[in-house]
Amino acid sequence: MSTGGIVQVSDISVGSGNFDSLSLLRSLVDLYGLPATILEPDQQDKAISQLEGGLDVVRIPTSTHFRSTTGRIEFVSSVAAKINQLRPRILIIRCSWNIPVLYRLAKKPPLVIYHATESTTYYGNFDPEFNRHARQWIDVVVFPEENRAAIDIRRCGFEKIPVALAYNSPTRLADLEDPIPPADRNGRIYYSGALDVNATFVDYYGDTRMQAFPIDIYGYIGGSEPERTRKVLVNAGGQIRYKGFVDTKYLEAARPNYAYSLTIWKTSNENQTYACPCKFFESIASGVPPVTAPHPQPKQIVERYKCGIVMKGWGFQDMLDAFTRAMQLYGTPEYDEMVQNCNIAMKEELNWDRQFERVRRLLPRSI
Amino acid sequence: MSRFILIDQSIVDIGGHHYEYAQHVLSAAKAAGYTPVxxxxxxxxxxxxxxxxxxxxxxGFWKRMSKATVGERLAKTYTNLYHRFFVLKTRLFFSQLGFLWVVRNNAIEYLRWHPFDSAFKIGYAAALAVIFLPIRALFRILAAIVPxxxxxxxxxxxxxxxxxxxLGLLFESLSSGGTLHDWRFQRRKAKMFAADTLDLLRALKPEAGDLIFIPTLGVPEMVGLTEVWDRYQDSMRPSYHLLFRRNLYDGREWQYGDQDELMTPLxxxxxxxxxxxxxARVFFYTDTEELTKQHERVSSLPFHTCPIPHTESPSLRVASPAKPLQLVYLGDARAEKGYHYFPALVEDLRRDFLATGRVEFKIQSNYNIPKGESEAVVARCLLQGVGGDGVTLFLEPLPSEQYRSVLREADLLILPYxxxxxxxxxxxxxxxALTAGIPVVAPAASWLGRQxxxxxxEYRNRLLQTREEDVVPARRHQLWQQSGTGKSWYLGASREMHFGGEDRSAQSWINVPRDTGYLWIRMDLDSAEEGHAVLLNVTGHDRSGRKCEESSDILAPGYASTQVVGLVPVGPQTTKVxxxxxxxxxxxxxxxxxxEIGFLLxxxxxxxxPLSAVGAGYTDVGNLSAAVREVLAHYDHYRDxxxxxxxxxxxxxxxxxxxxMLSTQASTRESTGAKQETGMAKTVAARVSA
Incomplete structure (x- = not known):
């Protein structure tokens, strides 16, 4: 472990959905030429990632579950002690959950970047106040979504802190591949992500009208009613297939073969209303037009580039209508144009290089 | 010579809207033969x-212009102290002490599950926490024996x-968001306005022919004026002209009834x-017909609508083909003016217009409050991230000369209010913009769109008239239905229709003639005075019944007529709408x-x-880019x-x-206050509650 480099404090184990933060970290490593260390909590079902490019991952164990109050106290204290030892030049705090780390530091590093990947209320009602009183230690805040940014800036008093908006779009221009030709695709729709009858409309798949559509579902069954969720998925007939929880590499390989992807969250909280998931951007990067519920950011992007389909709402009929339209367009020149537009969107705006540029202009030339 | 005395307590320097306003009015007063003051x-x-x-x-008029009072400074000190306390508390909580505190009632339970020391090294300390249990028990025993x-x-x-x-009362009184604090500020404002006006008038020694115009005031200033009249008789010699420019009600006329009770204090x-x-001779004004109605309704006083004075006479404008069109936003950066829609607009137009050098954006971006509203802060960061590629931001208030220069050079003014x-x-x-002949984009059915x-x-009617041979009216007895209620009817000779909100929308399927380019629609709104508007949705279907296009428009009447005319493009693949x-x-x-409804071939x-003239009104902010594109696509027409x-x-x-207008009012014998009830709004008299 090196000192004087970059340290990122993560709220989840690396490789399980935080590609946006990894991209940010890698870009900072490239920009400043410093080694980097990621301090992550112990998610027992996730292996410790081995990362390339000078990134070191250190897992911080806790005697209680890291998401419990005692677990959080342990994690924050241990991480703060580690940071005090490492004395990094750049500290990245990922998510409000880790903001209390700032309170325990012996000395503020020269540059502190707060990557506000979730809304401040996501981890509890006290978090906005933690954020508010921690502003004195934050040099730059990076938000992935502008509505969340506006809400949290107001809530936490971040008006005077330089703010950047960087979409959760981790694909670099250099890594952008040509999309698989539409004619060679499997004509199916895929959904990957959290599976929860109460959060991601899994119950829709139980309806025979929805089962007429060719949908592949990947993801981890969780939430408050996992058994009910599992029952719906296992019993879903027709053309719906539940493919289980697969690793990232499998999904990356499978994704470009699909005709469409689905992005939808129940708008039961701020985070989900203003959803801006990585997988939406990954789908576009793979040349797979997204079918998205009208969450503000996905809607804006799809309408701007005409690279997908926006549902009218979150209702069952809205999803049905959107899928109907999707299947009508598949195989037509209009579909081909959507695929091309995905590529254009990535090249013009959604590539990580462009996103990082918005952050880079707020950073010092050298550190 | 009589004097025209303009009082604006918010003017602190020669930049800004207030001084601009005063400058125009006083120059005109001078030209009219007054001595301006x-x-x-x-x-x-x-x-x-x-x-x-x-x-x-x-x-000044605005709270932010006032210096901090002792109370506000005390409140700030308290805030700083609380901050230090919170930081200390958080440090303690996220430490071994905090951990012990959380497990204090379950220390043994914790040790059972974690018998060996963890990396946090809390094991021994947790063991000590066990002592907490008997200490707590002891206190409980002691408490039990206390009589x-x-x-x-x-x-x-x-x-x-x-x-x-x-403490809560104290906080209410000191904190800038508190009701008591606000009340104290209003009283202070009234007293200080009264004292300062008294000194002013004693220095001026006003005469009967003098005219005093106050273009920025609220209730505290009004209260202050009455104190001045009570204490200085000569102050009643001139005429007073009070201009109110703020909303009293939210929404539109048909929604005012539910808010009347809230207006009681006012x-x-x-x-x-x-x-x-x-x-005292006092006359009341607003600067829009809609505000006049609001103020008459609340006050039972007659108000007049006065013009907006800070305009320049129109001069010929020619867009140079070599130069990019200047798309301009002027005004401070705040949410109610739609500043936060500009990042999306800039991105939407980037590929086709910005990157090709066809347009440039000039966006005024100074905040209205020191910190900036959060939406404006985010938007400004996004716009700054564009990095100067055809986007110029003005981060400070524009001095008058620069403001006028930017406006003069504007080719399109975008006001997404x-x-x-x-x-x-x-x-x-x-x-x-309108007086300078600059096309505008603004929301339909707003005061801006109504202008x-x-x-x-008129343009759409003229279009249908000049292209009469291409106009194809829809079938006379068209079948209409209300989707939610199942009612249906044929549009008869009366050509009258009734509809409500979404469930009671009136719908009709109409076959589209060959070579149709547009659908037009025309109607008179009976309740035109009441702020209503019609939402027109047109969904096009192709030969196989598939939806192939969709568009919408909000039709709200102007001032000259109750008629509205819609014009919507229809694509070549659409056979039925x-x-x-x-x-x-x-x-x-x-x-x-x-x-009436029909098609234009x-x-x-x-x-x-072009679908519009002078400017483009958009239905909702999702159509803002489309409205700007419409103007750019037919720029010469809109400019002309x-x-x-x-x-x-x-x-x-x-x-x-x-x-x-002010002079004419001033020359009337009686003032507003002495006028009889007949001069007042008809609805107001009926609305005065017992």
Whole structure:
């Protein structure tokens, strides 16, 4: 472990959905030429990632579950002690959950970047106040979504802190591949992500009208009613297939073969209303037009580039209508144009290089 | 020579909207033969203006202009102390001590599951936490043997509640968001305005022919004026002209009834003011018809609508093909003016217009409050991230000269204001653009959209007239239905229709003739005076019944007529349209008469027609980019129609007309206060509650 480099404090184990933060970290490593260390909590079902490019991952164990109050106290204290030892030049705090780390530091590093990947209320009602009183230690805040940014800036008093908006779009221009030709695709729709009858409309798949559509579902069954969720998925007939929880590499390989992807969250909280998931951007990067519920950011992007389909709402009929339209367009020149537009969107705006540029202009030339 | 005394306590320097306003009015007053006098904030430095300046006022109209009081400084100290306390508390919580505190009641349980020391090294300390249990038990025993425990607990709770109440009251009184604090500020404002006005008038020694104009005031200033009249008799010699420019109600006229009770304090203030008018000659104004209605409704006083004075006479504008079109936003960066929509607009237009050098954006971006509203902060960061590629941001308030220069060079003014906040309120910059012949984009059915709605409908009517041979009316007895209620009817000779909100929208399937380029629709709104508007949705279906296009428009009348005319493009693949009409904002029943609908044919290959004139009104912010594209696609047409409209706009809105209006009022014998009830709004008399 090196000192004087970059340290990122993560709220989840690396490789399980935080590609946006990894991209940010890698870009900072490239920009400043410093080694980097990621301090992550112990998610027992996730292996410790081995990362390339000078990134070191250190897992911080806790005697209680890291998401419990005692677990959080342990994690924050241990991480703060580690940071005090490492004395990094750049500290990245990922998510409000880790903001209390700032309170325990012996000395503020020269540059502190707060990557506000979730809304401040996501981890509890006290978090906005933690954020508010921690502003004195934050040099730059990076938000992935502008509505969340506006809400949290107001809530936490971040008006005077330089703010950047960087979409959760981790694909670099250099890594952008040509999309698989539409004619060679499997004509199916895929959904990957959290599976929860109460959060991601899994119950829709139980309806025979929805089962007429060719949908592949990947993801981890969780939430408050996992058994009910599992029952719906296992019993879903027709053309719906539940493919289980697969690793990232499998999904990356499978994704470009699909005709469409689905992005939808129940708008039961701020985070989900203003959803801006990585997988939406990954789908576009793979040349797979997204079918998205009208969450503000996905809607804006799809309408701007005409690279997908926006549902009218979150209702069952809205999803049905959107899928109907999707299947009508598949195989037509209009579909081909959507695929091309995905590529254009990535090249013009959604590539990580462009996103990082918005952050880079707020950073010092050298550190 | 009589004097024209303009009092604006918010003028602190020569930049900014307030001084601009005053400058235009005083210049016109001078031209009309008055001796102009400006009374401004005490911080105003006279920079050689051609009129006498009295820096008389200590407190501006806006709260942010006031210096911090002792109470506010105390509140700030408290905030700083609380911050230190919170940081300390958080440090303690996220430490071994905090951990111990959390497990104190379950220390043994914790140790059972974690018998060996963890990396946090809490094991031994957790073992010590076990001691907490007997200590707690001991206290409980002691508490149990204390006699009259309930009595002492009650005293403690009462004392605690009282203290919290007192602290809460103190906080209300000191903190800038508190009701008490606000009340104290309003009283202070009234007293200081009264004192400063008294000093001003004693220095000026006003005469009967003098005219005092106050273009920025609220209730505290009104209360202050009555004190001045009570204490200085000569102050009643001149005439007073009070201009109110803020919304009283939210929404539109048909929604005011539910808010009348909330207006009671304001109404009482106006009534009290009226009863103290005595022999002072006072006249009331707003700068929009809609605001006049609001103020008359609340105050039971007659108001007049005056023009917006800070305009320039129109001059010929020619867009140079070599130069990018200048898309301009002027005004401070705040959410109600739609500043936060600009990042998306810039991105939407990047590929086709910015990157090709066809347009440039010039966006005023100074905040209205020191920190900036959060939406504006985010938007400005995004715009700054564009990095100067055809986007220029002005981060500081623009000095007058620069403001006028930017406006003069503008090719299109984009004003994505909040439709509801600006239903009744005016936009000075919109009038500046219209009088200068600059096309605009603004929300339909707002005060802004209404300023050119008449021109839009005139253009569409003219289009249908000049291309009469291409006009194909829809079948006479068209079948209409209400989707939610199942009602259906044939549109008969009366050409009258009724519809409400979404469930009661009127819908009809209409076959589209060959070579159709556009669908047009025309109707009179019976309730035109009441702020209603129609939402027109047109969904096109192709031969196989698939939906192939969709568009919508909000049709709200202008001032000249109750008629609205819609014009919507129809694509070549559309063979049938579903036309839907409903109230644009709520489930309120609308009656329209003289309803007509039809198609406008167009030869294949003909250039698309402009859909509007002078400017483009958009339905919702999702259509903002489309509205800007529409203007850019037919720029010469929009520029020409805006220029044609400019002289009439300038004839109405200019400082000379404002001064003339005030002078005419001043020459009337009686003031507003002495006027009889007959001069008041008809609805107001009925609404005065017992």
């Amino acid at each position: 400006l009374a401004a904030h005490r911080e105003f430095k006279d920079t050689g203006a051609p009129w006498k300046v009295f820096p008389a006022y200590r407190l 009259f425990r309930g009595f002492f607990r009650q005293i403690w709770e009462t004392a605690w509640t009282t203290m919290r109440g007192a 109404r009482n203030a106006f009534l009290a003011f009226r009863s103290r008018l005595s022999s 909040d439709r509801d906040n600006y239903y009744a309120r005016s936009s000075g910059v919109l009038i500046e 050119f709605a008449d021109s839009v409908y 579903l036309v839907s009409l409903r109230h644009a904002f709520a489930d309120v029943e609308l009656t329209v008469t003289n309803f 167009q030869n294949e290959g003909d250039a698309p027609l 129609t805006a220029m044609d409209n400019a002289p009439a706009a300038y004839d109405f809105h200019n400082a000379g007309r404002l001064v003339s």
